[in-house]
Amino acid sequence: MGYRSVFAPGCFKGQNIIVTGGGSGIGRCTAHELASLGAHVVLVGRKREKLEAVAAELREDGGECSLEAVDIRDEEGVKATVGRIVAARGRIHGLVNNAGGQFPSPLADISKKGFEAVVATNLTGGFLMAREVYLQSMREHGGSIVNMLADAWGGMPGMGHSGAARMGMLNLTQTAAVEWAVSGVRVNAVAPGWVISSGLDSYEDEMVKALIPMLKKEVPLQRLATEAEVSGAIVFLLSDVSSFITGEFIKIDGGASCNTKIFPLEETHASKPFQGFHRAAAPRILGGPGKE
Ligand SMILES: CCCCCCC/C=C/C(=O)SCCNC(=O)CCNC(=O)[C@H](O)C(C)(C)COP(=O)(O)OP(=O)(O)OC[C@H]1O[C@@H](n2cnc3c(N)ncnc32)[C@H](O)[C@@H]1OP(=O)(O)O
Numbered sequence: 001m002g003y004r005s006v007f008a009p010g011c012f013k014g015q016n017i018i019v020t021g022g023g024s025g026i027g028r029c030t031a032h033e034l035a036s037l038g039a040h041v042v043l044v045g046r047k048r049e050k051l052e053a054v055a056a057e058l059r060e061d062g063g064e065c066s067l068e069a070v071d072i073r074d075e076e077g078v079k080a081t082v083g084r085i086v087a088a089r090g091r092i093h094g095l096v097n098n099a100g101g102q103f104p105s106p107l108a109d110i111s112k113k114g115f116e117a118v119v120a121t122n123l124t125g126g127f128l129m130a131r132e133v134y135l136q137s138m139r140e141h142g143g144s145i146v147n148m149l150a151d152a153w154g155g156m157p158g159m160g161h162s163g164a165a166r167m168g169m170l171n172l173t174q175t176a177a178v179e180w181a182v183s184g185v186r187v188n189a190v191a192p193g194w195v196i197s198s199g200l201d202s203y204e205d206e207m208v209k210a211l212i213p214m215l216k217k218e219v220p221l222q223r224l225a226t227e228a229e230v231s232g233a234i235v236f237l238l239s240d241v242s243s244f245i246t247g248e249f250i251k252i253d254g255g256a257s258c259n260t261k262i263f264p265l266e267e268t269h270a271s272k273p274f275q276g277f278h279r280a281a282a283p284r285i286l287g288g289p290g291k292e
């Protein structure tokens, strides 16, 4: 891949960092970024062959890595996996709790089993990984954990199961940050909007396909994020550059959560922001015609 990072060369030298979901998409990109900066990356995911393919890429670029195939929803599997990593590598410096996903579906069509599968993937699994990494390494040595959220504030039609799990993960992030701070553990999160990734490509869902052109129009930066734009924020939160940041999350959404309802984007982009305010917003705010 020949990954070129903007972070200082070697800034993760000597660090062991676990990336869950490291076999594809954002996790793969994060693994490249970290390995190019000197970290030993431990790739975690369910499908060993995906992890092996990424491990081969990292090594081809001169990176150091190992891999562990496990379903993060399997408590005993997670305990044993973290145990093996600690036995082989010693300390764990960082955990990227990136593994996750869902099947797009209206709430009314989601079965209990389906809901639970998604919550287990996006919330319980991340909890199990964080708890084991804390208990088996970070409680003694400190470290940095970055959890994956999504820009689900205000609800996310078709993604209600994972949205609920992500909001739970936000609270878990903040609670772990407070409880584990005394051990020198920082816990933060990233919350991407829609990202052009292999994961997103895998959706055959019509709703998602229709949504993408619409999203491009509605996002102030007028496009979706790249995988590297998410991994950059993850690496920042893992690194010492963010050493006084904990219990925090970074939205990576191109400005999508900014106020584009009162200040419609089309108007704002077509004119200077102040003129946009008068033309577009004043009528609704003041209850009368806007003044040019
Ligand atoms: C403005 C908003 C901004 C936010 C944007 C957010 C956009 C997010 C994009 C992405 O996340 S892209 C990344 C996508 N990657 C993935 O989603 C891949 C991972 N996904 C999965 O592995 C699955 O979806 C899973 C459900 C999380 C895990 O599946 P698992 O392996 O547990 O599935 P099963 O054991 O096969 O099924 C369990 C249970 O779940 C239901 N179910 C699973 N898949 C579907 C489906 N496609 N449709 C309907 N229901 C499904 C189902 O009830 C299964 O039960 P049974 O069928 O066995 O009774």
Ligand SMILES: NC(=O)C1=CN([C@@H]2O[C@H](COP(=O)(O)OP(=O)(O)OC[C@H]3O[C@@H](n4cnc5c(N)ncnc54)[C@H](OP(=O)(O)O)[C@@H]3O)[C@@H](O)[C@H]2O)C=CC1
Residues within 6 Å of the ligand: 020, 021, 022, 023, 024, 025, 026, 027, 044, 045, 046, 047, 048, 050, 070, 071, 072, 073, 098, 099, 100, 101, 102, 121, 125, 148, 149, 150, 151, 191, 192, 193, 194, 195, 196, 197, 198, 199, 200
């Ligand atoms: N792409 C987007 O628009 C957005 C993505 N996100 C989130 O970012 C993360 C990465 O997404 P992205 O790279 O796009 O998607 P991918 O589908 O490429 O990545 C998801 C990864 O998670 C792993 N995974 C899923 N379930 C489990 C499990 N139970 N145990 C272990 N590993 C698991 C998968 O590996 P395997 O198949 O080997 O199990 C896969 O490598 C996900 O949590 C996603 O929901 C958030 C917001 C937006």
